[in-house]
Amino acid sequence: MQFELTKDFLSNVSQAIAEKDNLFIINNIIDLHPADIADVMDYVNLEEAQYIYQHLEEEKAADVLVEIDEDVREKFLESLSVKQIAESIENMDSDDATDLLQDLPEKKQEAVLSEIKDETQTSDITALLNYDEDSAGGIMDKEFIAANVNWTVQNALELLRRQVEDVDQVYTIYVTDDNSNLLGTLSLKKFLYASDSTLIKDIYRKDPIHVQALVPSEEVASVMEKYELVVVPVVNEVGTLIGRITIDDAMEVIKEEAEKDYQMASGISEKVESSDTVWVLSRARLPWLLIGLTGGIFGAYVIGGFEDKISEFPVMASFIPLILAMGGNVGVQSSAIIVQSLANNSLEIDTIAKKLIKEMLVAIVNGLICSFIALLFCLITEKDVRLAITIGISLISVFLYAGLFGTFIPLILNKYKIDPALATGPFITTTNDVIGLLLYFLIGWAIYF
Amino acid sequence: MQFELTKDFLSNVSQAIAEKDNLFIINNIIDLHPADIADVMDYVNLEEAQYIYQHLEEEKAADVLVEIDEDVREKFLESLSVKQIAESIENMDSDDATDLLQDLPEKKQEAVLSEIKDETQTSDITALLNYDEDSAGGIMDKEFIAANVNWTVQNALELLRRQVEDVDQVYTIYVTDDNSNLLGTLSLKKFLYASDSTLIKDIYRKDPIHVQALVPSEEVASVMEKYELVVVPVVNEVGTLIGRITIDDAMEVIKEEAEKDYQMASGISEKVESSDTVWVLSRARLPWLLIGLTGGIFGAYVIGGFEDKISEFPVMASFIPLILAMGGNVGVQSSAIIVQSLANNSLEIDTIAKKLIKEMLVAIVNGLICSFIALLFCLITEKDVRLAITIGISLISVFLYAGLFGTFIPLILNKYKIDPALATGPFITTTNDVIGLLLYFLIGWAIYF
DSSP: OOOOOOHHHHHHHHHHHHTTOHHHHHHHTTTSOHHHHHHHHHHSOHHHHHHHHHTSOHHHHHHHHHHSOHHHHHHHHHTSOHHHHHHHHHTSOHHHHHHHHHTSOHHHHHHHHHHOOOHHHHHHHHHHHTSOTTBHHHHOBSOOEEEETTSBHHHHHHHHHHHTTTOSOOOOEEEEOTTOBEEEEEOHHHHHHSOTTOBHHHHOEESOOOEETTSBHHHHHHHHHHTTOSEEEEEOTTOBEEEEEEHHHHHHHHHHHHHHHHHHHTTOOSOOOTTSOHHHHHHHHHHHHHHHHHHHHHHHHHHHTTHHHHHHOTHHHHTHHHHHHHHHHHHHHHHHHHHHHHHTTOOOOSOHHHHHHHHHHHHHHHHHHHHHHHHHHHHHHHOOHHHHHHHHHHHHHHHHHHHHHHHHHHHHHHHTTOOGGGGSTHHHHHHHHHHHHHHHHHHHHHHHO | OOOOOOHHHHHHHHHHHHTTOHHHHHHHTTTSOHHHHHHHHHHSOHHHHHHHHHTSOHHHHHHHHHHSOHHHHHHHHHTSOHHHHHHHHHTSOHHHHHHHHHTSOHHHHHHHHHHOOOHHHHHHHHHHHTSOTTBHHHHOBSOOEEEETTSBHHHHHHHHHHHTTTOSOOOOEEEEOTTOBEEEEEOHHHHHHSOTTOBHHHHOEESOOOEETTSBHHHHHHHHHHTTOSEEEEEOTTOBEEEEEEHHHHHHHHHHHHHHHHHHHTTOOSOOOTTSOHHHHHHHHHHHHHHHHHHHHHHHHHHHTTHHHHHHOTHHHHTHHHHHHHHHHHHHHHHHHHHHHHHTTOOOOSOHHHHHHHHHHHHHHHHHHHHHHHHHHHHHHHOOHHHHHHHHHHHHHHHHHHHHHHHHHHHHHHHTTSOGGGGSTHHHHHHHHHHHHHHHHHHHHHHHO
């Protein structure tokens, strides 16, 4: 069906390049979809990638450059001349062009910008560079089509025929007033039904869903998702239409957000892939390990304080892992549910207090079940009533504490506009370890003595 | 800008309904976007939701029904008559209609199907019901526009004008042969440039990216993402065009997949939201807690085996949490990186052996750093060389073991087509707890005696 990248194909590519077999490249690569060519270039070495790149026609080369993996692209761009980059940028959508430009060192950025001959593109890029890359302005492009509200359908059709070459995909025609303020949209449906002399003002749809340039890109993604939009217009503070955001960019935002949350919950502090170097992987993982280490050391202090009792009742030590495991699991579960609800933008009908009460009830239900099993186990295997009671009460306490803590912390972080995902994973488990141990030994101490 | 649902608005809605203030509903609700009306209906009670629903015109009512939260919808549908549901379904896209129908009890399903008057819709739905809901066929709709390759642009334009009412969004016109086999697509660009008498065969684009009806929906989503498609045609085994999948459905697949992985990693076994009942939340969380409990009990056995030594050297107990925390963190990190790489469909250039070697190197780097810190800490606070050596060696061993285990298990699961996300979170931590403890006490035992 579609092209599938295999190891065999890659080794054929390398061999062909080694033998300067241009025919192989022409027959097997240059007609592929840019995303597929980019895939190939991601896996071959830099020299081979350059060899392939040289065979691509200008427009395709630009498309490929957009699609290459960011890590690979950065290195690849170093090997291209300012002129080559400028030519590619002229063939890109303004948002992709801006992204690529931002990958370059500042000096090269300026050089490339001054080399671009298409003035609209230069001014579009300059405008886009002003926006934060996590805002609507940072992910929009300038390739929209706008028709004046006083035009006829005939006028709009002519404009469309003229502009359509610049715009990869026409999703909607925007309708603006004389000051370029966004008034509405012209649906293809209405457009195809209308006669040439129909006035746009008579058939356009008013008050389209739109976003402000400064809102965070996540908000854009959730608006597009909620209203099932493939494109959304972007306006500035006074309502002037300044760009559009297409669904592929929103999808990327959603994916990155989900990946970030997942990595945070798993104790990984930078965006990494399994193909990254050992050094990058180690560095991304070390911070949370050090937090875990600190937690472990605090834990050692807590237990150290009860060393005499452990000598006397070493069986207390046996149940440390049980207490830690349950506290950790409960805390992670609670925080994950909260983080995900927050990410889905559910309306906060419930107050924090109400959420905590609900979490408490869940903790009681599951805590009772688990405590009862653990208590039975202790009674049967250890035949020690005091120990069984200690374990039972400790588990319930840990469930309550861990559940409430796991619910409370992300809610509080969110309230103060800090990413609640920070509170998941290792952070919750580490804190819960220390508090859980303290609870366990204090309860044990109270019961045994 | 857009409608924003607030608590105040909701209480106004409830009050208006209590007072049978139809004017409020008409002025403030019925002109909202269906997704917003659905939001309101998600939060009010069943009677109130019905009250609002009655005020909606037929087409909007159908759109709202599509958008309502699944849990709410199920209850809401119970309160609608077979006739009401059938009428709504006639106004839906075939994929939404099929989804809704699947929410009904079997008996009502049949009753509704036989009540639908639009025969095309009935046959479309019957066709769609045959597909697994996680396959391309299960998420496609039948509202595509196809033009015969032998037609002129004029013919296609007429068809488009006629059919466009049925199709919410026209993204692409598909080109088929006399047997309805998919040949290509007609881009809007070419279409607008061409004269009316141009033959479609002269301007269409051949070999479009397409998917087979039986491929998993995740594969569809990744194809659409990779090639930045807003719509993809679906064909059956012999190449007949049978449907199309739009980007909103692919986006939903991606989101659900990411949420599922996240919940799995957090030890939650069903899809839940913080607004679910205590009972649903407890049930979703219990399975992994029981696994953790079992792990804790095994841990108790392991430590129990060394009780004599703990009586003698109670300081050994103090470092149990440290060992557990590090093993847990390392295991979760490793598995998360693998799971995410697998989800992103990166080409498996590296063999499993190569991945394990890389993970081993990462474990050595971070293990050495953490062990060294822990060892120093032991030496300084406990002034016990044997203990320090025990902790140092144990940590390195745990890092190696946990890292390799966390890498290996998801890779193996994936190889046997089992969801690798199963191996993340509590499963990894629980296993690592037991093995980590065993390593720690065996190493301690070897060094102390």
